[in-house]
Amino acid sequence: MFPFFSRSKMSDAPEVNPAPAKTQESHPLDALTGGAFSAATSSERASRIRDWLASQPAPEQLQEVFKELSGRDKGAARAVRERLDEIRRAKGQEAIAAEWAEKAQALLAAPKLNIADALAWQRDAAKAGAPLSREPLSLLKVQVADRVKVIEDLQHRVQVQREAAVLLAQRIEVLSTKPWKDAHAARELLRADVARWQEQAQELTGDASWASVEARFPPLLEASRTQLLVVWDAFQPAVAQAAAAAEDAAAPLPPVPVWADELRAARGLPTEAAAAAAKPARAVKPKVAPEVVEKAAQIVRDALATLEKETAEGHGKASAGAAAALRAVLKVHGKHIDTPLEHQVHAALVAAGELEGWQRWSADQVREDLVAKAEGLLHRPDGQALGGRKMQESLRQLREQWKQSDQGGAPNHALWKKFDEACNAAHKVVEAWLDKIRTEAAEHKAQRVALIEEVKAWAQEHAASGDWKAINRALHQFGDRWREGGHVGEKIFAELQPLWKQAIAAAAAPLESAQKESLARRHAMIDEAVALGAAPTLRIDAVKALQQRWQAEAQAVPLDRKHEQKLWDAFRKPIDEAFNRKSADRDRAVTELSARDRVVLEASKALEAANATGDAQQIRSAMQALEAALHGQAQAAQAVASAQKDATQNQLEAPVSSAQEATENVASEAAIGGAEEAPAPVPVAPKPPARPVVAVRGDDRPGMKKDAPAAPGRGGRPGERRDGRGDRDASRGPRADSHFGDRNDRGGRFGDRPAYEDRGPRLGDTAFRAQRDAMEHAQLALKKLAAQAHGEALTQLLTAWEKRDAALLPGTQELGGRVTAAVRGAWSQALSAPAAGDAAEALLRLEMAAEVPTPAEHIAARRMLQLQLLTRRNDPAPAQTWGQDTARVLASASDAASARRLQNVLKTLLRK
Template sequence: MSDAPEVNPAPAKTQEAHPLDALTGGAFSAATSGERASRIRDWLATQPAPEQLQEVFKELSGRDKGAARAVRERLDEIRRAKGQEAIAAEWAEKAQALLAAPKLNIADALAWQRDAAKAGAPLSREPLSLLKVQVADRVKVIEDLQHRVQVQREAAVLLAQRIEVLSTKPWRDAQAALELLRGDVARWQEQAQELTGDASWASVEARFPPLLDASRTQLLVVWDAFQPAVAQAAAAAEDANAPLPPVPVWADELRVARGLPTEAAAAAAATAPGAAAKPARAQNKPKVDPEVREKAVQAVREALVVLEKETAEGHGKASAGAAAALRAVLKNHGKHIDAALEQQVHTALVAAGELEGWQRWGADQVREDLVAKAEGLLNRPEGQALGGRKMQETLRALREQWKQADQGGAPNHGLWKKFDEACNAAHKVVEGWLDKIRADAAEHKAQRLALIEEVKAWTQEHANSGDWKAINRALYQFGDRWREGGHVGEKIFAELQPLWKQAIAAAGAPLDAAQKDSLARRHAMIDEAVALGAAPALRIDAVKALQQRWQAEAQTVPLDRKHEQKLWDAFRKPIDEAFNRKSADREKAATELSARDRVVLDASKALEAANATGDAQQIRAAVQALEAALRGQAQAAEAAAASAPKSEPVAAAQAADAGSEAPADGTAAEGEAAAAAPAPVAPPKPARPVVAVRGDDRPGMKKDAPAAPGRGARPGERRDGGRGDAGRGGPRDGRPGDRGGERGGRFGDRERPAYEDRGPRLGDTAFRAQRDAMEHAQLALKKLAAQAHGEALTQLLSAWEKRDAAQVPSAQELGGRVTPAVRTAWTQALSAAPKGDAAEALLRLEMAAEVPTPAEHIAARRLLQLQLLTRRNDPAPEQTWGQDAAKVLASGSDAATARRLQNVLKNLLRK
């Protein structure tokens, strides 16, 4: 007993709970960081207020930063949401202001979307997503109006050209087309009025309303002149005293109808001498020489054919030149041609003028488009601005298109001036880009020259170095820096490249010499490897020494990776071939087939042949034959042990083990027959003769029978009282000291099953053959079973669809899960007329098979699951799936229900 006074320790202080512990679900009192983080996540799932989040983060960040990270992320998310709401409200207000304005500028609308995205506004969420669509629709309406203005302008030009062409034809043709033209002109005016009356007309660009007004004015001027002229021509045709119309072609036609000369003939007669004094002589033209008339007609016709050809092919400039040539010919020979040829010439000249005007108008349209593109190069949005090279290529393309437009028609100097000014303004971007390129090229040139000087200095510094790996690494680094030295012009690069090659060649000269010597040594080692590989006896020590020398050489002097790999392959090839020959000889000696190996190998080949047939019965029969052949090994060994003398158990066991080395003569044939037809298993002979056995003197037991030890047996003893033959599976050769031959089990009173004596082991070839054959047979049987299962299921669904109970597969085909009673219920369900609702039965089947339910029936399945929880005594769906399937088969068949039933039975019948 100690004399020290007993001291009562003071009770430990109870740790006070944190004020926020109750709020966070015990996060501050958690023992570990992981538990604290888990409780914080659970608390965050309750959606706490931002003030609570801020308070918890302030207290928790000093204790556990990992757990506080989730709180900080939630605070950041709330802060971002508030910021995005503010930004969304701001840009929504701007978009509403744009839409509410009576005039919407397309550039402002596009800038709104671009700036909103740049500011981080959530354009994919409401209300900005709806406003973005509204702005886009408004812009689309305005662009459509502008396009329709251009269409109306072209339509006005075509109507005016139609009217001008009619003025060159007989007046009756013009009178016949008058009503159609009146309808077209009225329709054009209605469409123009509809454009100007549109609510978005105020938002179109300023250049489009003047275009529409000018087209309307031009069309109405031509139309207002055309209608009175037609009416005046009709009146002049009815009344000879009525005035002639102002259209020259119609006036000449009416003069000819009245018997008067045409205006051109009258003018020629008026200019003749004495015309005022002798008007009667004007009708008597002087006779023209036939040769002169023929020459005049031929010259006019030649010029007319050229003009008509150029006009038909649509050549604007060529038709203009041909028209000028025809007018020059008419000036000299026009007085010698007849009226028909004169009318033909006039028609060709009018057609040529029409083509020239149309092509001029088309070329101007192309030029205006090019001007707009050139002006838009500098007015592009900030995120879509063109770079220097792209701007240069675009300007070249625009100027080339302008040249092509000039080739198709007369030049337009006003548009060319605007186009050239726009291109020159855009070319300033190209000039800035070119200046930057020149500055960069000068800088890159200086860097490359400095690199060349650095290589030269490095060469002098490492002239006597022997670290070839470091030298090779440095040379590669210099090469990478040269390749990444930036862009320079071709002329500058042509000047620098020879200097670089000279410097890098001088730097790599010592390495090249070392690599040359290393190549010679490696080729010599390759020759040694060939000699070692060709030797009749492979010397392992020499091979190892040679490989060590190769590795030392490879680590000292580096070579090109591909070249070094080729040399290594050439060095390794003869050695590998020598080892392969040695392995082949060893395997050849080890794979000599014994009699039992041949039996197993033949059975394996028979099983592989049965697998190829796809017949389950043949496969099972072949599997049984192979198993019998495998069992025949142990049986043959036991037969050999039984036939040995009783006084020599060790020799008998050795004879059983040596059975695989029997010669291929009559003895081998007898061993093969023993493997093919296994003999009855003889009881194993005990290792030692029994001297005395304790009888069982319990009531009702035979006294001459040995008594089994009870639970109180001594450690190490078996229940059968034996110790020498217990072991793990009985002695294999009866040698003393064998594991299990002299010792008992690890635990004294535990019964251990005796291992089967399988006899000598199979050879490698036979073992692999039987293993592969067994694996292939299992796969084939599994595949055949799956096919049979699918066919039976398809047959069952077909019987359900046709309501034919005779087509229901047999119980064997359906599998062991379907009892005869269940199959009878199915056939009875199919025999009767469709009745009942299978909705609940299908849900129970899907629960039993654990397959997903279609989305439209998920709510019903959850409701049924809740109902099943209240029915404690009812059987589970896994127990009543056969009756549920009968209910489904009793109802009507449809595609959706059949698909669900097939998915269910596919799992249930397979379990």
């Protein structure tokens, strides 16, 4: 039934003809991959796959092998997948390369190549991921670069030819100031130089790439050719005429003054200068009036300022118009201006003529500035080299700025080469800094690993220690050392942080267990304190013993400072409440209000009633009455009023024999009446004898919580004292009956304040709170009323502007102290006249004076006005002329937008 176990287990006879082992069938792809599927181990399978990939198999075979192998061994299939990804990327790069090769060929085949398009091709191809380092793009890149280099060389040669033409013209002009024989001798050499210049210019215009040169270079070359030929064509006939005049005395003289004077001297005739001296002096022209000269100079300056402004702002069309206007002004008034102004005019005209190439010029200026900054990174004026991180950030910023400059103008390869070399030289500092950072990170990692091992060893050594304070201190020191262990990378920190937490948790486990037991004991003591505080009779000895147990527990097992403070507050609260109840019982006899407190309470109620009326005058009168009551003046005023009333009644009832008797009667009756009307004085307990001041917990000032902790006077744990006792003497209450002794017998606290009697007796808690709340409510009501009055005055002002009725203008008192009578008169005069003028500039000045935002559509005008104000040094600031500016606004027509802007401005200006 079971042939595998048919043979007896106890039999020692050998098995006859054992069954052959079953052979494993080979995989169909084994022959293709060299036995990779039948390999015994994963490493052997990966080795055979790598050998098979070296034979460059077809993509279809790779796909089939990857499909079968990925389910068996992902590690060996990774190499096949990478080869498939590489083939896929190569196909994609071939398509991209073909696309950008076609674009490059189109650029090269075009008769006119734009340098910006050529450089953009290389930049955009690199962004698209085209393989510029492989054929055919590498060859096309070289061809495009060569073509760009040829075009730039042509442009450079044009500039050289222009300078050469200027030098040839200068040589000819210099010869016109020397003897004609020198000019005759140099004529052949000049002819050869002029001919060579024309041949070189012809070579430039005949070059195949001349059509790709920028549009500004051909006119420059043609203008240089024209100017040179004009000078040369005038020079040759003049030299020939001078030679003919030297041979024939009857021949005409050359038009060159120096040569003509030389030939006249040779013929024995007077020179032109002598002839001019012999002629009668010309009549002196009448002098021009100074006012005419000043007017002409002012007109020219105005036109010149307009041109300089447009040129500085880069407005091409506007600068051309301004230049034309300046030339028209010069035709009329140019003869009346002085030499410095004439030089300024010519400089401005030249600058306006060169504004056409401003963008390219500015781009080169920016690039030269960037090159100077890059070179200055290593050679700073102060001699201090930049640090690694700052150098890295500076290089990144400079390269970003260079990219932006390439977008704004034509590229400049020469400047780019210098810039790149300077940046590469400066980057060596960054590389050294990065090496240093890596070295420091390795050192910090080693230090942290050593600290973890140290914590583990310390935990094993102090596992049985009971000194919890020392253990807590050591754990805090370990934490500080870990935080100050230096910077490491995020990956290394993520590896070390779990190890550190595990080690520190194991070291802190005994302390945490002790803290849990201590918390249970402290909560039990808090329950005992609650029970003692709720008892009808406070047991001082039990409270003292409980406080000593608390202090012993706090010194034995440390807790977190905040948690320990909360536990201490919960422990002492019921005991403090019990002591406060005792103090309240003692103070109950003096809780009745005194006469002064009643007067203050009545004055406070009167002030609250005045606050409800909303009348500012009544509120101020009630505030004065309350202040008088606080200073003790209300009782005196009440006594005087009562005495006057009684005296008047006595005079009406019976005549007095003499003034002296009347006075005595009035005085006596006033005294009687005052005694009858005054409230009965509250009996005051005799003042206890002075006793030394003893610090207590809490604050007995009116308005302060008595259970609030007092400011610590010395260090130590909450509730500790230097003599080891509790927070207060248990034999007596939390404070003395006399509240820190007799304060009235002492002067100021530091000797610089008057005695307490000078400030009057203290108010009770109820009276103090009532007068404080009434004063605060009164101040808020006055502020609210002032704001309402300000808003109403502003509304009336805007209504008067809209209706143009000066009668609706608020008075000076309603407008506030900022508006004087003269300013209000100017506003009234502006509203009385018909609407005229533009208020745009005045509104901008008002917004600048009030420092409020300007609507978006007027921001450009505000900036322009600010720039203009910077040039007016002696003009008053907008903050000084806001009254006149408001008058200009009120003189103009009213509209919704202007009214809203004026309201926003005056809200601020009338309150300052």
